[in-house]
Amino acid sequence: MSAEKELRVRPIRDGTVIDRILAGQAMNVLKILGIKGAYSDVVTMAMNVPSKELGQKDIVKIENRELEEKELDKISLISPGATINIIRDFEVADKYQVELPEMVEGMVKCINPNCISNTKEPVISKFEVKKDPVQLRCIYCENIIMENIAEHLL
Amino acid sequence: MRFERRHIISMKDFTRDEMDYILDRATKLEPLARGGRSDLLAGKILALLFYEPSTRTRMSFETAMLRLGGGVLNLGSKEATSIVKGETLADMIRVVSTYSDAIVQRHPSEGSALMAAEFSSVPIINGGDGAGHHPTQTLLDLYTIRKESHLDNLDIAIVGDLKYGRTVHSLTYALSLYGANITLVSPPQLKMPDQIKADLKARGARVRETENLEEILDSIDVLYMTRIQKERFPDPTEYKKMAGAYKITIEHLENVRDSMIIMHPLPRVYEIDSSVDTSSHARYFEQSFYGVPIRMALLTIVMGVEV
Known part of the structure; x- marks a missing residue:
């Protein structure tokens, strides 16, 4: 052992x-x-x-x-x-x-294909972070990512 | 109240006091909206950037600006602009904000209005961003309810696509700040998402749900009808069945309260039978008109003009 x-x-x-x-x-x-x-x-x-x-x-x-x-x-x-x-x-x-930041920029891709952050526009994805459990809310389209966050990391 | 040069993106940016302030301003301007002209916004220019079709929103903003003595710049058809050359919205906003004192924008992508605000040197007013927000529609809905019914102790039923409808989400949010009793009427597959219902209750609204439109008609002050899109139903038979269950005709109005009003953001398709149009309950065309005083109020507010 x-x-x-x-x-x-x-x-x-x-x-x-x-x-x-x-x-x-x-x-x-x-x-x-x-x-x-x-x-x-x-x-x-x-x-x-x-x-x-x-x-x-x-x-x-x-x-x-x-x-x-x-x-x-x-x-x-x-x-x-x-x-x-x-x-x-x-x-x-x-x-x-590790400490959860309040906001993450340019780290996560929004799950909403129709979000402005998923277009050719010069815009960086931004998400508000909530704890317990971790939830990411896109500040542009307000969609929330709760599951399989790793799959959406940039 | 500080509104000058502020962007109008989502109803969630407003407190109840701020909503009341805008509604009061619209009340003052309504006589002017009904016919007349002032020079309150003389020398000011409003740019209309509509990347998607619009009738009421675009025309009522134009009317509002013209009644206030201002000028309007129209994007025109996409084919005649640099959009076909692949210009980004961000660049378009940077440029057009140097030509105008405010911009009204409708764009198919969610979050496009917020992004535009980051690039604009003048206030952006969101005229619809995909399935996102349409705050001026909500404000004119509130104005209609306050004028034609009442906002305090309101019993309102909202009927139709409560799952995807942006108008409905914004409106219920605003009504929750007034502590309204909200009845949600929809087929099971188009129910309002649980998260939104929980938020409404947390803010003070009382919310109940039903699939049966007829059972609630005699206990409400406002019946707010919305369109259900055919595309939401993969099975055409299912759609037809549902369409019949959520259609209002003159026969449905026999036992309703005398003061009950019927609203609809328009365009309607089948939801309200034309037999209802001449009843004392119909308010959807007035509602459409109230878009003018509300937009006049917003334009004077964001351009910093006292009324």
Whole structure:
């Protein structure tokens, strides 16, 4: 058991551990980070890891990379309880929970094909964000996205 | 009340006090709307950007502007403009706002009026954005109800396509601010979405639903009919059946309140039989006229002219 645990949490020198990801969302987190296939650094992904609080969770570890604000905002939309651990020289240099922004711009595509944000007009999509559960309301056409948010991320 | 240079995009931008202010202004201007001319907006220019067909909205804005002594710029047919060359709405707005003091816009995309407001240097008045908002229709509906019936303690039945109809969503929102008793009458497949009903109740409206138009006719002050589009029904037999159940004829009016009025945003198709037109309850043509004083009021307000 301990060997198994050790393998899952093998320490990294520098990078980011994204913990407490909603079970089933790890692949979407990789997509947000642009990791689709070939990638230069070590990436570890664990799915459906037993968790006392959550029942199950996913974990993603990326070596030699710290995340940008836009990436954190996108992760918060699909997994608002995720925590970010910044690792520097094997130490946890910083640890925090992702925070849902009040508004997201240019991150999500509106589900309404007739929305002005889905035309050739020079307009960036804007959504108001509501919590528990996460709901995105398009400020242009007022359509609400509640399900499969990952599918609508730009 | 601060309205000058403000955009008119959605009824949700208005408080009840602001709605009352616009209705009061329209009351003052109504005699002028019935015939006459003033120079309140002399030297001002209103641009009409209609990317979709419109009869009442476009013509009543034109009438309103002419009665107030102002001028009107019309986009004309799409073929004669740079739209055919692929010009964006954003560029069109940037340009036309330098030619005019306000712009009335109708465009097929939802959210187009809000986007236009981001690019315009003059007030944008939303004359309909796809299935989105049409605030001046709601204001003229409120004006009609206040003038021909009453807004306080109102019992109103709204009939037709309550699922997709933009007019209905805007109107029920506004009526909820007046604490109206709203009866929603529709076939099951065109019921008002639950979220909208919950919002209405949260704001103070009392809402009930029925599929049976006849059972509620004797207990209402206003009967607001709307058109149900044939396209909503994949089965033509189903459409025919439904069309019969939501049509009002003179026979239906035997037991209604004497003061009950019938409204319709027009154009009507089958929903109101022409036999109703001459009854004392019909108000849909007056309602259409009230678009003029309401639009006169809005134009003077956004252009910052006192009346």
